[in-house]
Amino acid sequence: MLRVHLRALAAGAVETRRDIAPTDPELADLEFHLSDRVRVSGRLMESGPGSYYWDARLQTTVTVPCRRCLEPVEVTIDEKVRVLFAEEEAADPSTYVIPDHAGELELGEAIREELILAAPEFVLCREDCRGLCARCGKNLNTGPCDCRPEPDPRWLALEVLKARPDTDTE
Numbered sequence: 001m002l003r004v005h006l007r008a009l010a011a012g013a014v015e016t017r018r019d020i021a022p023t024d025p026e027l028a029d030l031e032f033h034l035s036d037r038v039r040v041s042g043r044l045m046e047s048g049p050g051s052y053y054w055d056a057r058l059q060t061t062v063t064v065p066c067r068r069c070l071e072p073v074e075v076t077i078d079e080k081v082r083v084l085f086a087e088e089e090a091a092d093p094s095t096y097v098i099p100d101h102a103g104e105l106e107l108g109e110a111i112r113e114e115l116i117l118a119a120p121e122f123v124l125c126r127e128d129c130r131g132l133c134a135r136c137g138k139n140l141n142t143g144p145c146d147c148r149p150e151p152d153p154r155w156l157a158l159e160v161l162k163a164r165p166d167t168d169t170e
């Protein structure tokens, strides 16, 4: 997907720039839908023996369901990511472990993981989304459903009569 020859880093930081199609196999089976290509930019540099630091930016648009009404909502992702690749497991759990003496570094897994971290978990189509009716499932943004009719004065009058069954006998 996006490979960097590590020998090139001996001369200094390397620019990483790639547009990745949403259909790329490495981006398959995400929990959100990519509605645009993923624009990757950044710089990869050596940060020590066998370790590399990637300072990058991921930009794309994803489509996720509204948490309340489940309608699709488009969300722009523009995320700065800082990733460490190292041959040995570091104390920092966000480090990506790479094989010893690898000739090249594949950034695909990191791009996938960082996108998952950047994707919003709680999205509303609008601040006052009314959500779905818990009984019939109707989207209440499009109007009230039949489960909760508007209060009707005639029904209210009937409720009063039912609440006082002895009124007639007194």
Ligand SMILES: [Zn+2]
Residues within 6 Å of the ligand: 066, 067, 068, 069, 070, 071, 124, 125, 126, 129, 130, 131
């Ligand atoms: Zn909604």
Ligand SMILES: [Zn+2]
Residues within 6 Å of the ligand: 133, 134, 135, 136, 137, 138, 145, 146, 147, 148
């Ligand atoms: Zn309903």
